[in-house]
Amino acid sequence: MPSTLDRPHVHQLLDRLHREAARDDERGATLTFTTGAADDSSALRRAEERESLYMPISEPAGRLLYALTRASAPALVVEFGMSYGISTLYLAAAVADTGHGQVITTELSSTKVAATRRTLRDAGLDRVVEIREGDALRTLADLEQEIGVLLLDGWKDLYLPVLAMLEPQLVPGALVLADDTDQDAMTDYLAFVRDPANGYESVEFPVDDGVEISCRTA
Numbered sequence: 001m002p003s004t005l006d007r008p009h010v011h012q013l014l015d016r017l018h019r020e021a022a023r024d025d026e027r028g029a030t031l032t033f034t035t036g037a038a039d040d041s042s043a044l045r046r047a048e049e050r051e052s053l054y055m056p057i058s059e060p061a062g063r064l065l066y067a068l069t070r071a072s073a074p075a076l077v078v079e080f081g082m083s084y085g086i087s088t089l090y091l092a093a094a095v096a097d098t099g100h101g102q103v104i105t106t107e108l109s110s111t112k113v114a115a116t117r118r119t120l121r122d123a124g125l126d127r128v129v130e131i132r133e134g135d136a137l138r139t140l141a142d143l144e145q146e147i148g149v150l151l152l153d154g155w156k157d158l159y160l161p162v163l164a165m166l167e168p169q170l171v172p173g174a175l176v177l178a179d180d181t182d183q184d185a186m187t188d189y190l191a192f193v194r195d196p197a198n199g200y201e202s203v204e205f206p207v208d209d210g211v212e213i214s215c216r217t218a
């Protein structure tokens, strides 16, 4: 089955989204950000302050997500941090092309959720994606299905709590993909998945800001 990413309509849609996202710096220059404790309310405040920003994975990172997801053909892909759905489109295209499975994604910003629903419909990929609006620590808390691929791309200080919550659902050999290995806030997360005692075989993939690929071995 040829890749959905190469269908002209999907290709053009992704192209347009990547071009919009390239203007993040311009939009960000007019915004002011507060700092504070990393608690529930601050996660929402940070999301609201950054509502106009895409902060997406790059096109090569998206193709990496597509390849890993299509190769592992998971029954369920879970995404933490959807934003305007660029990464979601790559994951959904891979799931659609394997012929089975589903993506469950989550996002705090209702503006981003509404926009991404339209985008997924436009791409014809909405049938394989369930969007859960709200804080991932709540929206994904009742997940009972087994997870084959988990993408972590929300606020970095929540990677470890989200992973701890979803770990019981990971199938043996599941892939956990974590974006932005270059960020200081990733230190604890990277130390955790790189310690074999914690049940992962982990390697940094040098695409864009770095994606940590961790295979569940426990």
Ligand SMILES: C[S@@+](CC[C@H](N)C(=O)[O-])C[C@H]1O[C@@H](n2cnc3c(N)ncnc32)[C@H](O)[C@@H]1O
Pocket: 043, 046, 047, 054, 055, 056, 057, 080, 081, 082, 083, 084, 085, 086, 087, 088, 106, 107, 108, 109, 112, 134, 135, 136, 137, 153, 154, 155, 158
């Ligand atoms: C880096 S962006 C995601 C980019 C997206 N994966 C892409 O490639 O297009 C991070 C997003 O995670 C969302 N987010 C952060 N913390 C969250 C949480 N606790 N629950 C749900 N969404 C969250 C933010 O609102 C933001 O839109």
